[in-house]
Structures are given as structure tokens and as C-alpha cells.
Amino acid sequence: MANTFRAISLSYKTAPLAVRELVALDESEAKTFSLKLKELFGFQDILAVSTCNRTEIYYTAEADYAESIIKLLAIEKGLEKPADLPEYFVNLSDQTQAIRHLFEVATGLHSQVVGDLQIPNQVKHSYQWAVDADVASPFLHRLMHTIFFASKRVSQETSFRDGAASVSYATVELIADLTQNHTLPKVLVVGLGEIGTDVVKNLADKGFAQITLLNRTYAKSVSLAEGTDFRVADWENLEAEVAQADVIVSSLRVATPLFTKAFVEQLNILTFKYFIDLSVPRSVAPQAEEVPGALVYAIDDIQAKANAALQRRLESVPQVHRILDEAMAGFQDWSKEMVVSPTIQKFKQALDQIRKEELARQLKHLTPQEAEKFDKLTSNIVNRILRSPAVNLKNACRRGDADQLADVLSELFDLERQAEPK
Numbered sequence: 001m002a003n004t005f006r007a008i009s010l011s012y013k014t015a016p017l018a019v020r021e022l023v024a025l026d027e028s029e030a031k032t033f034s035l036k037l038k039e040l041f042g043f044q045d046i047l048a049v050s051t052c053n054r055t056e057i058y059y060t061a062e063a064d065y066a067e068s069i070i071k072l073l074a075i076e077k078g079l080e081k082p083a084d085l086p087e088y089f090v091n092l093s094d095q096t097q098a099i100r101h102l103f104e105v106a107t108g109l110h111s112q113v114v115g116d117l118q119i120p121n122q123v124k125h126s127y128q129w130a131v132d133a134d135v136a137s138p139f140l141h142r143l144m145h146t147i148f149f150a151s152k153r154v155s156q157e158t159s160f161r162d163g164a165a166s167v168s169y170a171t172v173e174l175i176a177d178l179t180q181n182h183t184l185p186k187v188l189v190v191g192l193g194e195i196g197t198d199v200v201k202n203l204a205d206k207g208f209a210q211i212t213l214l215n216r217t218y219a220k221s222v223s224l225a226e227g228t229d230f231r232v233a234d235w236e237n238l239e240a241e242v243a244q245a246d247v248i249v250s251s252l253r254v255a256t257p258l259f260t261k262a263f264v265e266q267l268n269i270l271t272f273k274y275f276i277d278l279s280v281p282r283s284v285a286p287q288a289e290e291v292p293g294a295l296v297y298a299i300d301d302i303q304a305k306a307n308a309a310l311q312r313r314l315e316s317v318p319q320v321h322r323i324l325d326e327a328m329a330g331f332q333d334w335s336k337e338m339v340v341s342p343t344i345q346k347f348k349q350a351l352d353q354i355r356k357e358e359l360a361r362q363l364k365h366l367t368p369q370e371a372e373k374f375d376k377l378t379s380n381i382v383n384r385i386l387r388s389p390a391v392n393l394k395n396a397c398r399r400g401d402a403d404q405l406a407d408v409l410s411e412l413f414d415l416e417r418q419a420e421p422k
Helices: 017-023 027-041 066-076 082-088 095-107 118-132 138-157 167-178 194-206 218-225 235-244 261-265 286-290 299-365 368-399 402-412 415-419
Strands: 004-011 046-050 054-061 090-092 186-190 210-214 231-233 247-250 273-277 294-297
Touching (some): 017 054, 017 082, 027 054, 027 066, 046 118, 054 066, 066 082, 090 095, 118 138, 167 194, 167 247, 167 273, 167 299, 186 194, 210 218, 231 235, 261 286, 299 368
Parallel strands (some): 186 210, 186 247
Antiparallel strands (some): 004 054, 004 090, 046 054
């Protein structure tokens, strides 16, 4: 049975966050898990892709090992109910299906925010982990570089990654625009629900601002700030923190606005202070903008920007698929040619062995200069003889009927016997 590239996939489409958190792999865990898979099952290729939204294992093997991989993952993560885990995974045991899935994941077609640039970078990290762990064969190297080239084409030739297509990304983009003349602007995030947390994470990825977290539940701020250089402020110091900040991002759940015109007037704004209100109902009163220096951006402003970008991306999806189709076709041709490469190599070795044996019989009659000329001449003849069968075999690969030609060539020249060590 031929080796086949396969995958198992757990993502936000198939599993809730509580489950995704349980099976997520960091760099060290991904490398360790890959090495165990290689040791236990002898996989030729292993690629572990793990993000907050997905955990996927790609591998090359003769048989389908999906069940065994999931069991081992459950053991490695110390799960209490490993029997429940398989229901969250999709098994991609067909090579073309697995390859297409990886192309689409790495391009951002399967991201929660279509066209998200984070996932291509995360797939690159996963590939580097595979290289570091020495679990990548020429097949995986060629596949990944084909994917990266296709992803580059998508960026250059389409609008698939243009603009900020989510509220949190659009918010960060707006902050960057508003503070482009500031050095490390002070950004205060008030309220750490889902959208507030997303804004904080995206701000951290950009690294252009000093971030302060302020939440009614202090422990949540501390938890989100863990492992970062974020400041954490007490709710009691709300007014003082707002006074110090250049940008206030508010995503509070309130019945009436917290940041009223009276509240903003007390801040004594000297230049500009930007309020970005992501709350519904509003947490920043529209009248606050009547205070000199105060500028208010409501959720509708941000959502309109995100929707426009998302629409541009969605309109580019057919073009993205065309690029991936072209890249996959080229890779499939190459992978088919790889099947007959051993036959071509054996044929070349058989011809070269005949050449060397005949040349050896004549060496005693030749001068060193003549021997060198005959060696080059006969080598060129072998290469010319080899050229036509090699081209025909590769063309047959594209037609899908190379196996029969390879078998005939092997039988005519007894290549299996020729390849045996002497």
C-alpha cells in the first residue's frame, strides 16, 4: 500500500472552546508529540498545527491512524474522558482532501475571520517545528513551500487580506490610525468580555501601545495580563486611568452610559482623547463629544469598517480558490512524478553500470586522456538514452497511467535485480 498524506482536524467548527483548550499544543508539546508519533508509528511526515481555534495533525502513512493519534493525544494531555474526544475530530484520510484542507487553512479560508493573517504565520511556525524535530520529508518540504508561495500570490493578487474584517481588528486598526503621531500611546481597555479580550490580544500582537486593563472583576484583568507587560488597574481608579489614557476602549455591559458628558468634562482634556465605544447599549454618551478634545467612535462606525473589509474579502474568495487550484495541480504533478522517480533512478543506475563495465574493459588500451574523453562520451550517451523514457514516464504520471509503464521498464531491464546489493 502506498504512503498517503492524511490529517485529523478539530476546530471551532467542530468543538467548543472548552474542548479546544484541552487539546491545544504549544511548541514544546507539538515537537514532543510529533517525535512520539514518529517513534510509535514510523510516520514519514508530521505537521502539528495548533492555535486557539484548531488543533490538527497531518501525517504520511500507509494506513489510517486517526483513532490511534487521537488516543495518544488524549493521553499526552491527561484528559479525564478521552473517549469523548474523537467525536470532535474530522478525519481526512484521502490525500487530495487533506492537502486541499491544509492549503485552505494556511491561506485563511477556514479562519473565524476570513483571510486572517495570523493563521498563515502559525502554520509557518508549525512547519518550523516539524523541521526542528526532523519529521519532514521532501514531500512535506515541497508541499509547504508550494502553500507559502500560493499564500503570497493570494496577498499580492487579491483583496482577500485587505482591511480589518472583524470588530476587534478594526478597532486596533483605528487606534493605530488615531495615534500614529504618538510614541507608545496609552490605551486603556475598560471591560474584558469577549470583544474586549480580543482587542487586548490584537493590540498585544501589534506591540505599538502601552496597554492598561481595567475590569470590575480585578482577577480577570490579572489573568489576562499574565505573561505580558500589561498594566492592571483597580476599578476604583477609573477616572484617574481615563485621565492618563490617550485612547479608551470601552466594552462594558451597562444600562446607561458610564462615560457621560459630565464625566468627560472633569478630565480637563488638553489635547485629544479618543473614546471607542464597543458596548451595546452604549457606554459612552454621544454628548461626550461636545467636550473640547473628546472624540467618540461608536460600534456602528467600527462595524461598518469591518463589514466593508469582510465584503471585499468574500468577493475575493473565488479568485483565491483559483490560485489554490493552480498551486495544487502543480504539486500533484510533482508528487505523481515522485512515484516513478525510484524507477527512473534504478534505470539510470542499470545503464551506468553497463557503461562502467564496458569502459573498464577498454581502459587498459587507453591513455588517461583518452579514458577521460570516453568516460564523458559514454556518460552523455547514457543521459540521452535515459531522457526519453524519463520524460514519457513523467507525462504518464500526469495522465495517471505511469504504473504500467514503470512495470514494463522494470521487467525489460530487470531493474529489481539490478538494484539488489552485490
